[in-house]
Amino acid sequence: MSYADWAVLAITLSAIILYGVWKSRGQQNLDSYFLGNRSVPWYIVLLSIMGTQASAITFLSAPGQAYTDGMRFVQYYFGLPLAMVVISVVFVPIYHKLKVYTAYEYLENRFDLKTRTLTSFLFLLQRALSTGISIYAPSIILSSLLGWNIYYTNIFMGGLLIIYTMYGGTKAVSYTQSLQLGIIFAGMFLAGYMVVKLLPADIGFSDALHVSGKMGKLNVIVTDFDVKDRYNIWSGVIGGFFLALSYFGTDQSQVGRYLTARDLTESRMSLLMNGLVKVPMQFLIMLIGALVFVFYLYFKAPISFNEGLIRQVHTTEYAPQMQALEQRYDSLDGVRQLQVKALVTALDAKNEPAIRDAQAGLKVSESAALQLRDEAKDIIKKANPAADTNDTNYIFLHFVVNNLPKGLVGLLIAIIFLASWGSIAAALNSLASTTMVDFYKRMYKPQASDEDYLRASKLWTLVWGVFSIAVALFASNLGSLIEAVNILGSLFYGTILGIFVVAFGMKKIRGNAVFWGALLAEVAVIAIYISNIVSFLWLNVIGCVLVMAFAAMLQPFLPSKTIKSA
Amino acid sequence: MMEDHQHEKAPLFGRWRSWYLLVIGWLAALIVFFYLFTKHYS
Numbered sequence: 001m002s003y004a005d006w007a008v009l010a011i012t013l014s015a016i017i018l019y020g021v022w023k024s025r026g027q028q029n030l031d032s033y034f035l036g037n038r039s040v041p042w043y044i045v046l047l048s049i050m051g052t053q054a055s056a057i058t059f060l061s062a063p064g065q066a067y068t069d070g071m072r073f074v075q076y077y078f079g080l081p082l083a084m085v086v087i088s089v090v091f092v093p094i095y096h097k098l099k100v101y102t103a104y105e106y107l108e109n110r111f112d113l114k115t116r117t118l119t120s121f122l123f124l125l126q127r128a129l130s131t132g133i134s135i136y137a138p139s140i141i142l143s144s145l146l147g148w149n150i151y152y153t154n155i156f157m158g159g160l161l162i163i164y165t166m167y168g169g170t171k172a173v174s175y176t177q178s179l180q181l182g183i184i185f186a187g188m189f190l191a192g193y194m195v196v197k198l199l200p201a202d203i204g205f206s207d208a209l210h211v212s213g214k215m216g217k218l219n220v221i222v223t224d225f226d227v228k229d230r231y232n233i234w235s236g237v238i239g240g241f242f243l244a245l246s247y248f249g250t251d252q253s254q255v256g257r258y259l260t261a262r263d264l265t266e267s268r269m270s271l272l273m274n275g276l277v278k279v280p281m282q283f284l285i286m287l288i289g290a291l292v293f294v295f296y297l298y299f300k301a302p303i304s305f306n307e308g309l310i311r312q313v314h315t316t317e318y319a320p321q322m323q324a325l326e327q328r329y330d331s332l333d334g335v336r337q338l339q340v341k342a343l344v345t346a347l348d349a350k351n352e353p354a355i356r357d358a359q360a361g362l363k364v365s366e367s368a369a370l371q372l373r374d375e376a377k378d379i380i381k382k383a384n385p386a387a388d389t390n391d392t393n394y395i396f397l398h399f400v401v402n403n404l405p406k407g408l409v410g411l412l413i414a415i416i417f418l419a420s421w422g423s424i425a426a427a428l429n430s431l432a433s434t435t436m437v438d439f440y441k442r443m444y445k446p447q448a449s450d451e452d453y454l455r456a457s458k459l460w461t462l463v464w465g466v467f468s469i470a471v472a473l474f475a476s477n478l479g480s481l482i483e484a485v486n487i488l489g490s491l492f493y494g495t496i497l498g499i500f501v502v503a504f505g506m507k508k509i510r511g512n513a514v515f516w517g518a519l520l521a522e523v524a525v526i527a528i529y530i531s532n533i534v535s536f537l538w539l540n541v542i543g544c545v546l547v548m549a550f551a552a553m554l555q556p557f558l559p560s561k562t563i564k565s566a
Numbered sequence: 567m568m569e570d571h572q573h574e575k576a577p578l579f580g581r582w583r584s585w586y587l588l589v590i591g592w593l594a595a596l597i598v599f600f601y602l603f604t605k606h607y608s
Contacts, residue, residue, distance in 0.1 A: 213607025218604060276592055
C-alpha cells in the first residue's frame with residue numbers, strides 16, 4: 001500500500017472509533033447501555049439492522065460468488081421481505097408490550113425459566129462461535145493480501161472495535177454502523193463505476209451485461225427444484241424465509257437493534273424498509289461481480305486470485321509445475337480476448353448464428369481455464385495441505401487492489417474493517433446483553449445497583465470480545481467462511497425459531513413439552529446435517545417444524561404445574 | 567397485542583396493512599423483473 005492508502009485507512013478507522021465514543025457518552029444504566037434509552041430514530045435503526053447483517057465477507061464474497069457461480073445467490077434473500085412482514089405483525093408488538101431487553105425474556109413469561117435459559121444458551125453458543133469466524137474471515141483475506149501476520153491481524157481487527165463497543169454500548173454500535181454503511185455504499189458505488197469505466201472504450205454497460213449473460217453469470221432466477229441445490233427460488237423463498245424469520249425475529253444481535261427504536265412504529269418502519277431495500281441492494285452488489293467477470297475476459301486474470309498462495313508455491317519444489325501451468329493459463333488470455341470481441345460484434349449485429357458460435361467458443365475457453373485453475377488448486381494443496389484454495393473471497397479484492405487509483409485501495413481496506421466491525425460490534429453487544437439480562441441479572445444478582453450492572457455489562461462485552469478473538473485465532477480449514485457462518489446459524493436457528501413459533505401460535509403447549517421438544521429437535525437437526533441429506537437452508541425449516549411436532553406430541557405426557565399466558 | 571396493533575397509525579398510508587402489501591408486492595415485482603432479466607440476457 002502507498003502512504004496515501006495508509007493515511008486514508010488510519011483516518012477512516014480513527015474517525016469511526018471517535019465518532020462511536022462521542023455519540024454514546026453518558027451511559028448510566030442497562031437501559032441506556034443496551035437499548036439506547038429507546039431513543040434511536042428508525043432510519044438509524046434501519047442502517048444498524050443492515051450493518052449487522054452485512055459483514056465484510058458480504059461485500060467481498062458476493063461479487064466473487066457472482067464471478068464464479070453467477071447471480072443466483074440473490075435468491076437467498078427472497079424470504080427476507082416476507083419475514084420482515086411477519087416479524088412486524090407478530091414479534092415486534094409483543095417485545096414492545098413487554099418492554100424486554102432480550103427476545104428470550106418473553107419465553108419465561110410464556111413458558112418457564114428453563115426454556116428461556118435453553119434458548120439463550122443456544123443463542124450464545126452459535127453467536128459466539130460465528131462472531132469468531134466473522135473476525136477471522138476478513139483477517140485471513142487482509143493477511144494474505146497485504147502479507148500481515150494472521151494472529152496480529154485478528155487481534156487488530158477485534159481489538160479496536162472492542163474499544164467503542166465496550167465504552168458506548170448499543171448507541172455506539174448503531175451510530176457507527178450508520179456511518180460505516182455510508183462509507184461502504186460510497187466505496188461499492190465507486191468500484192462498480194470503475195469496472196464499467198475500465199472496460200475497453202468500445203464496450204458499454206449494455207454490451208457488458210449481454211456478454212455476462214451469455215456466459216451464464218446473470219442467472220438471477222433458477223426455477224429448478226432440488227433440495228440439495230443451495231440457491232434456487234424455492235430454497236430462497238421458503239428456506240430463506242425461515243432463516244430470516246429466525247435471524248431477525250429471535251437472534252438478539254438483530255432484536256437488540258430494533259428494540260432501540262423510539263416506539264413500535266419506528267421499529268416496524270426500520271424492518272419494513274429493510275424488506276424493501278435488501279434484495280435490490282444485494283442484486284447491485286452481485287451485478288458488480290458479474291461485470292468484474294467481463295473485465296477479466298478482456299484483461300489478464302491470475303490463475304488463483306489468492307496470489308499469496310501462488311507466491312508461497314513458487315518458494316517450494318512445486319514452483320516449476322506451477323510456472324508451466326501459469327504459462328498455459330496465460331496463453332488462453334489472447335484466445336478469450338478475440339472470442340469476446342467476436343461475441344460483442346455478433347451481439348451488435350444481432351447475428352444469431354454468429355452469437356451462438358462465439359458464445360460456444362468462449363464457453364470452451366472458459367471451461368479450459370477453469371480446469372487449469374483446478375489443477376493450480378491441486379498444486380497449492382500439495383505444496384501446502386493446510387491452504388484454503390477457494391479464492392472466491394479474493395476476486396473482487398484483486399480487482400480493486402490492482403485497478404483502482406491510490407487512496408481508493410486504502411479506502412477499500414478501511415471498508416473491510418468497517419463492514420466487519422458493524423456486524424461484530426452488534427454481535428458482542430447482543431452477547432453481553434443476553435449474558436447480563438438472562439443470566440447475571442436473572443440468576444446471579446437480581447437486585448444490584450445501576451453502576452454495578454453497567455460495570456458488569458462493559459466487562460461482559462470485553463469478555464465476549466476476547467473470547468471471539470480467541471476463536472478467530474483457532475479458526476482455520478473451515479472452507480468457505482461465509483458458508484461456515486450460515487451453516488452454523490442454520491444448525492440452531494430452526495430450533496430457536498420453533499420455540500418462538502410454539503410460543504406465539506400454539507397456545508396449549510407449555511414449558512416442559514417445548515423444552516424437551518426443542519432438545520430432541522436440535523439432536524435431529526445435527527443428525528440430518530451430518531447425514532448430508534439436504535442443503536443447509538432447509539435445516540431452518542426442519543428444525544422449526546420438528547420443535548412444533550415434538551412439543552405437540554409431548555404435551556399430553558408432560559403437563560406443566562403452572563400455566564402462564566403471553 | 568392486537569389492540570395496540572390496530573390503534574397504532576402507520577406513517578404515510580395510515581394503515582399497516584398497506585405497508586405489508588407494499589413490501590410483498592415489491593418482492594413480487596422484483597422477482598418478475600429478475601425473471602425477465604435472466605431470460606433477456608441468457
